[in-house]
Structure formats: C-alpha cells, structure tokens
Amino acid sequence: MSAVLMESGDGIRGIEVLGTADGQAGLLTPAALAFLAGLHRRFESARQRRLQTRRSRQADFDAGALPEFRADTVHLRAADWRVAPLPAALQDRRVEITGPVDPKTVINALNSGAKVYMADFEDATSPTWGNLVQGQQALRGAVAGTLEFTAANGKHYALKPFAQQAVLMVRPRGWHLDEKHVQVDGEPMAAGLFDAGLFAFHNARALAAKDRGPFFYLPKLESMEEAQLWNDVLAQVEHELDLPRGQIRVTVLIETLPAAFEMDEILYALRERIVGLNCGRWDYVFSYVKTFRRHRDKVLPERAQVTMAQPFLRAYSEMLIQTCHRRGAHAMGGMAAQIPISTDADANAAALAKVRADKLREVTAGHDGTWVAHPALIPLAQAVFDERMPGAHQKHLTREDVLVTRDDLVTPPLGSISRAGFESNVEVCVRYLAAWLDGNGCVPIHWLMEDAATAEIARVQLWQWLHAGDLHLDDGTPVDETLFERALMTLPSLAATDIPGASRINEAIGLLDRLTHGDELEDFLTLPAYRRLD
Structure with missing residues (x-):
C-alpha cells in the first residue's frame, strides 16, 4: 500500500490517498479531493456522535430494554404533512434491480428493462480499493453514455440509448463504515461520504441536466438524527456544486429494527428530498437478531422459516406502506434473491413460483415496487405488478386498517x-x-x-x-x-x-x-x- 500526501493546493493539505488503482488520478483530482476533505471536516464529528448514540442504545438493549416509538416526536407523527412532490423519473418504480458496480454489471443492469438500477457500494461490493475506483469510473462512464466493456471471451457490452435505460440510483456505504484508503488530517473518511461525495462531484450536474437526480439509496439508518445528518450532507453537496436545493433525491432503506420505530421521523428529516422507504428485509432480520442478541426470549428460527409471512415482518412491511402513503412517498418492497436454475427445470419452476407469490403479496399489500437480484426475474415481477397495479404507483392505498404496536414488531415467530x-x-x-x-x-x-x-x-x-x-x-x-x-x-x-x-x-x-x-x-x-x- 502506498500513500500520496497532498501537500499543496487550496483546501487539500493533509489528505492522504493510500493505495493505487488504474484510473484513480482522473477521479481523485485536486478539486475532487478538496471537495471530499471539506465534507469530512464539516461532518465527521457529527457522524461520530451518531455512532456513539448507536453504541449507547445497543447497551440499553443488551441490558434488557426494548425499542419504543419516540415520546418526543408524538406531535410529528400526529401532524398532517407530506414529503416534496416526486420527480418524474421516479414516479414508476415497479421493478428495480440491484447489483455491484463493475462495468459489466452496470451495463447489464441499465439495459435490463427494470425501471431502476441501484448501483450498490454497500452490500453487493467488496470494497477493495480497485473495486471502488473501477466502480466510480464505470458509473461516470454510464452517466456520460460512454461506458463499454469487453469480456475475456471477446463478448462486447455497450449501453442502450439513454431513453431505454433504467434510472440510476447509487447506494453509498453506511455511516458505520470507514474508507481507510482516503484519510483527512490523519483520520479515515466516512465511507458513505467518499462514495456519495465522489459520485456527486463527477456526475451531479450531468444528471441534473437530464432530470435524473442524482438519486441515492441510503442504507443502515437507525434514527431520525442519522437521516438529518444525511440531509445536511446532501444540502452541502448541493451548495458546493451549485445545484438547486432538493435536487438530490433519496430513498431510505428501513433495514434496521430501530429505524422501523422512526419511519415518520426519517421521512420528516428528509422531507425536502425523500421519495420513498424500502423494506430491506434481509438486513432487517440481521438487525433484529443483533438488537436482541442478549434476549433469550427473542431467538429466531433458521433463516428459511423467517419469511415475510411471519407476523413481525408482515407488521413491519404493512406499517411501512401505511406510513409512506400517508406522507406521499413510495413504499418499496424487498429483494427476491432467487436466480434461475438452469440445470433443473422442476426446481427452477418451484423457485419462480416462490418469487411470483412474494411479488403478489407485495403488490396486493400496497407496495409501489419491488427488487430483484437477477435480470431473468424482471419479466415475472413486472407482470405481477402490471396486472395488479396498472398505474405508476398505488399511493391511494392508505392501509388505514393497519395498526401496529411495539409488540407486533418485536415478538419473534415460532419455529425450529x-x-x-x-x-x-x-x-x-x-x-x-x-x-x-x-x-x-x-x-x-x-x-x-x-x-x-x-x-x-x-x-x-x-x-x-x-x-x-x-x-x-x-x-x-x-x-x-x-x-x-x-x-x-x-x-x-x-x-x-x-x-x-x-x-x-x-x-x-x-x-x-x-x-x-x-x-x-x-x-x-x-x-x-x-x-x-x-
């Protein structure tokens, strides 16, 4: 690992870039590094305070406490307010595909026929320095329309015309992660600030000119205050890049148990720029176990039994739909992790039947869209939503029948x-x-x-x-x-x-x-x- 110490230039003294990768000089220009350093210096102390709050809250859970709906925001939950109107590019999100940020995946996902492609620096990308640099380069090329890729077998990949591409959204890494390869004043940058900041620096103006954002998916939030921190960061990015306030729009993944108790509050903190919440079901199950790691009475059965039909997960998803639609936001469904089984027709049919049933559950409950992990599942998910949701969304379904209590969210299912x-x-x-x-x-x-x-x-x-x-x-x-x-x-x-x-x-x-x-x-x-x- 090598280091490049930026010793001159306005605002970039004290930045170290550790590691080298092809093409990084074109991304980490002096201006880009100065921009990133400014974000770090402005927001790192606030990030650390939020992480300390997480640790303190977890200590309470370990001692036996349970999550609760906040008493200090009762008035906010009762008030009648709505998020800002949604941009045209994100009105219809019935099928979204997610995946890593290598060039081949970026091209295939944008060409896939999905409404949205979430380029994932968080859960689907191993954050080697080479992967991160290559991913930022690929997304920059995709925004510019110049991205191409030739595989080792000679197969060539190129983007379809812009009008036929999925809308690009980017998921930066969560607040808990550092980017060790970029240090400012001896401290590693927040990985999320690096991912979102570098992408916005190089692409925000071009995307704004096309009415395509920039758009982000925000992961692993646990509180209203963490959402507010992202709002402050993105407002600063808009200011620095001369973008209109609210130009950057976001969707938040409700993928932690504490966040499920603050859906209204998270929407409110980001109300000028949020367009929806997403049921990040797999991380949510992970968070449930982690939150209750010391609670002997809240041990979950094996993963295959922890489906969205379980009462505690159904309550979480239906409350998300109700909350989002009341506030004018999209309620996005979760991931279908299945991939086609080419070697066994019967097993493949059974897997596709599970996907179909899951997507039917989502659209019937009131979700406005869903996720898939493989392009082959897009037609299936699209057909289910087309049949049951002829409009761009179904925010008219207010789900006033839903009444979720704390116990509904924390009571584990039976199983083995x-x-x-x-x-x-x-x-x-x-x-x-x-x-x-x-x-x-x-x-x-x-x-x-x-x-x-x-x-x-x-x-x-x-x-x-x-x-x-x-x-x-x-x-x-x-x-x-x-x-x-x-x-x-x-x-x-x-x-x-x-x-x-x-x-x-x-x-x-x-x-x-x-x-x-x-x-x-x-x-x-x-x-x-x-x-x-x-």
Missing part, C-alpha cells in the same frame, strides 16, 4: 432449527466471506444471490444460537460448539474447487470461528474483514 439449516448458515457465511475477501461482494450460492446482508443473518444467528444456551435442533441434537466445529470441518475441501473465493476459504473459516466464539457479537462482519482487504 434443523441440522440442514444450521449447516447452511455455516456454509453460506464461509463461502460468502471467502468471496468477499477475494474481492467479490455478490455471490450465487445454491441458486440464491447472497450478499453481505444474507451472510450477516447467517453469522449473527450462529453467534446467538451458540450463546443462548440450552438450544436444540429439531432432532434433539444440542446446539453447541461441537455441532459448530463439525460443520466447519466439512468446508476446507472447498478450497480445491472453483467456487468464488476458493483460495480464501481457510481464512474465512478461521475468521468465522473466532467471531462466533467471541464473547461479544461483532456489530458487522465487514468491519474485521475490511482490515484484510487491499
């Missing part, structure tokens, strides 16, 4: 843990982590597209199951260290296969072993793993 479910958690976490360490953040495993969110569910469930005490599989086998170690022992042979990240399998096994046995649950798998990335 099978041997296959336990072993699947071990395998998925190891295989995903190995691929992530090898630079791949979006990995097909057993015909599901796994990303950091699904791997996190596997990891925190393993920790909670092993630390809860006196748990048993459905066949009576104790859930203990012996069971876990036996599951790990079956995985080293994967190092001799051609799966993504095979060369890092043993490293991933060691890391999961240490994290699972630790007395304290690590908040995010990507924090210790990030230290191992270039």
Whole structure:
C-alpha cells in the first residue's frame, strides 16, 4: 500500500490517498479531493456522535430494554404533512434491480428493462480499493453514455440509448463504515461520504441536466438524527456544486429494527428530498437478531422459516406502506434473491413460483415496487405488478386498517432449527466471506444471490444460537460448539474447487470461528474483514 500526501493546493493539505488503482488520478483530482476533505471536516464529528448514540442504545438493549416509538416526536407523527412532490423519473418504480458496480454489471443492469438500477457500494461490493475506483469510473462512464466493456471471451457490452435505460440510483456505504484508503488530517473518511461525495462531484450536474437526480439509496439508518445528518450532507453537496436545493433525491432503506420505530421521523428529516422507504428485509432480520442478541426470549428460527409471512415482518412491511402513503412517498418492497436454475427445470419452476407469490403479496399489500437480484426475474415481477397495479404507483392505498404496536414488531415467530439449516448458515457465511475477501461482494450460492446482508443473518444467528444456551435442533441434537466445529470441518475441501473465493476459504473459516466464539457479537462482519482487504 502506498500513500500520496497532498501537500499543496487550496483546501487539500493533509489528505492522504493510500493505495493505487488504474484510473484513480482522473477521479481523485485536486478539486475532487478538496471537495471530499471539506465534507469530512464539516461532518465527521457529527457522524461520530451518531455512532456513539448507536453504541449507547445497543447497551440499553443488551441490558434488557426494548425499542419504543419516540415520546418526543408524538406531535410529528400526529401532524398532517407530506414529503416534496416526486420527480418524474421516479414516479414508476415497479421493478428495480440491484447489483455491484463493475462495468459489466452496470451495463447489464441499465439495459435490463427494470425501471431502476441501484448501483450498490454497500452490500453487493467488496470494497477493495480497485473495486471502488473501477466502480466510480464505470458509473461516470454510464452517466456520460460512454461506458463499454469487453469480456475475456471477446463478448462486447455497450449501453442502450439513454431513453431505454433504467434510472440510476447509487447506494453509498453506511455511516458505520470507514474508507481507510482516503484519510483527512490523519483520520479515515466516512465511507458513505467518499462514495456519495465522489459520485456527486463527477456526475451531479450531468444528471441534473437530464432530470435524473442524482438519486441515492441510503442504507443502515437507525434514527431520525442519522437521516438529518444525511440531509445536511446532501444540502452541502448541493451548495458546493451549485445545484438547486432538493435536487438530490433519496430513498431510505428501513433495514434496521430501530429505524422501523422512526419511519415518520426519517421521512420528516428528509422531507425536502425523500421519495420513498424500502423494506430491506434481509438486513432487517440481521438487525433484529443483533438488537436482541442478549434476549433469550427473542431467538429466531433458521433463516428459511423467517419469511415475510411471519407476523413481525408482515407488521413491519404493512406499517411501512401505511406510513409512506400517508406522507406521499413510495413504499418499496424487498429483494427476491432467487436466480434461475438452469440445470433443473422442476426446481427452477418451484423457485419462480416462490418469487411470483412474494411479488403478489407485495403488490396486493400496497407496495409501489419491488427488487430483484437477477435480470431473468424482471419479466415475472413486472407482470405481477402490471396486472395488479396498472398505474405508476398505488399511493391511494392508505392501509388505514393497519395498526401496529411495539409488540407486533418485536415478538419473534415460532419455529425450529434443523441440522440442514444450521449447516447452511455455516456454509453460506464461509463461502460468502471467502468471496468477499477475494474481492467479490455478490455471490450465487445454491441458486440464491447472497450478499453481505444474507451472510450477516447467517453469522449473527450462529453467534446467538451458540450463546443462548440450552438450544436444540429439531432432532434433539444440542446446539453447541461441537455441532459448530463439525460443520466447519466439512468446508476446507472447498478450497480445491472453483467456487468464488476458493483460495480464501481457510481464512474465512478461521475468521468465522473466532467471531462466533467471541464473547461479544461483532456489530458487522465487514468491519474485521475490511482490515484484510487491499
């Protein structure tokens, strides 16, 4: 790792760029670095205060407290207010596709026929320095209309005409993550400020000229104050780049349990620029387990049983629809992680039937759109929403029948843990982590597209199951260290296969072993793993 210390130039003294990658000089120009440094110096202390609040709140949960709807914002929830009118480009969002930011994926996603492509620096991208630089370059080329890619086999990829492309949205990394490769005054930048700031610096004016934003998806928020911090950041970006106030529009993922209790408040904090909330279901399940990691009475069953039909998840999604529609915002549904099964027609049909049923549930409940992880699922999801939602959205469905209490959101479902479910958690976490360490953040495993969110569910469930005490599989086998170690022992042979990240399998096994046995649950798998990335 090398360092470039910026010693001259107005406003950029004290910036270190650690690491090198092809093309970074064209992105990290003196002007761009000065812009990023200004964001860091203005907002880093506020970010740290918000993170400290998270830690204090989690300590309360660990001591037995439960999340509550805020008493100090009762008046806000009762008041009659609406978010700013939605831009034309985001009126119809019935099918959105998500994925990493490599050039091939960017081109395929923009060409996919989806209404929106969310370019994901958060859960679907392993944040190696090379991946981040390549991703910013790819998005810059996409906005300019010049992005092309030729694969090793000679296949060429190019963008369709602008009018036929999906609307681009960018998900920066969350407030909890640092960008170690860019340091300001000896401190690492907030990863989210780096991702969003660099993208806006190079693309905001061009996107504004096309009435295409810029548009962002904001991840992992836990409170109104964290939303307000993003609002302040984006207002500063608009000011620095001479954009009209409110030009940058956002959708917020409600993917943490604390945020579910502050949906109105988050919408209010971002009311000049927010266009919707999204049910980030997989991260939400992860957050539920993490929040209640010390609560023996809130242990979830295996992941396959934690579906959106479970009462606590249905309550969360229906409350999101009700809240969004009352405030004039879109209520976006969650991810279908299935991918086509080319080798088994019956299994493929069964997988597609699950996707169809899930999308039918969403549109019937009142969601205005949904997510898919694979382009092949777009026609299926599109057909379901076209049939049940002929208009651009269905914000007229106010869902006044929904009445959600605190207990509805925190009461866990009944269920069990099978041997296959336990072993699947071990395998998925190891295989995903190995691929992530090898630079791949979006990995097909057993015909599901796994990303950091699904791997996190596997990891925190393993920790909670092993630390809860006196748990048993459905066949009576104790859930203990012996069971876990036996599951790990079956995985080293994967190092001799051609799966993504095979060369890092043993490293991933060691890391999961240490994290699972630790007395304290690590908040995010990507924090210790990030230290191992270039």
